[in-house]
Amino acid sequence: MATHSPGPHFISHDEAQRFIIIIDDSGMSKTNAVKAAILIMILGGVAYFALRQRQARPLAIGDSAPDFSVPALPSGSLDLKNYRGQIVVLNLWATWCPPCVEETPSLEKFAEKMRDRGVIVLSVSVDEDQKTLQDFIQKNHISYPVGRDPDRSLAAHYGTFQFPETYILDRRGLVAEKVVGATDWDDPRIQNFVLDLARGSNR
Numbered sequence: 001m002a003t004h005s006p007g008p009h010f011i012s013h014d015e016a017q018r019f020i021i022i023i024d025d026s027g028m029s030k031t032n033a034v035k036a037a038i039l040i041m042i043l044g045g046v047a048y049f050a051l052r053q054r055q056a057r058p059l060a061i062g063d064s065a066p067d068f069s070v071p072a073l074p075s076g077s078l079d080l081k082n083y084r085g086q087i088v089v090l091n092l093w094a095t096w097c098p099p100c101v102e103e104t105p106s107l108e109k110f111a112e113k114m115r116d117r118g119v120i121v122l123s124v125s126v127d128e129d130q131k132t133l134q135d136f137i138q139k140n141h142i143s144y145p146v147g148r149d150p151d152r153s154l155a156a157h158y159g160t161f162q163f164p165e166t167y168i169l170d171r172r173g174l175v176a177e178k179v180v181g182a183t184d185w186d187d188p189r190i191q192n193f194v195l196d197l198a199r200g201s202n203r
Contacts, residue, residue, distance in 0.1 A: 087169065126152050
């Protein structure tokens with residue numbers, strides 16, 4: 001499910017004209033009004049490109065996964081550094097995302113199966129409503145750690161804007177695989193890939 005943050009609002013030609021008329025009526029010369037309108041549009045464009053530059057580049061295979069610490073449910077924090085040395089399956093998701101909900105049962109089964117093989121599933125939800133998230137966890141008997149990222153700062157840092165998105169990290173914390181969209185975690189191919197990582201096989 002694609003998610004989009006509201007984009008910057010550029011002043012249209014008609015809006016600029018209305019702006020000119022308003023300040024012209026207040027006593028400012030039309031020439032100065034035009035200059036002011038142009039300056040506002042320029043500043044808006046500069047702000048837009050500054051925001052674009054601050055957005056993180058999406059992580060790619062081979063990249064080092066950035067450390068993070070987010071609030072965990074029901075309490076405490078979820079810290080990536082605590083799982084270094086293990087194979088980490090990091091799932092970014094939300095309860096309002098139908099594909100995320102669809103893959104939850106198979107992800108839970110996957111987490112249970114892999115738990116004793118040096119593989120840990122971590123999930124970080126971008127839900128804003130904590131109670132909705134807690135109710136979902138209880139209803140679906142989710143046993144793996146769940147963190148919260150309601151302002152999507154972690155998701156943005158990872159370059160994730162579509163949910164679900166899953167990063168499979170090797171023991172060094174490098175991205176070994178990236179799964180965009182929902183997947184069937186019962187699929188032998190993905191299970192074998194993760195098990196090979198856990199055994200230390202090179203791919």
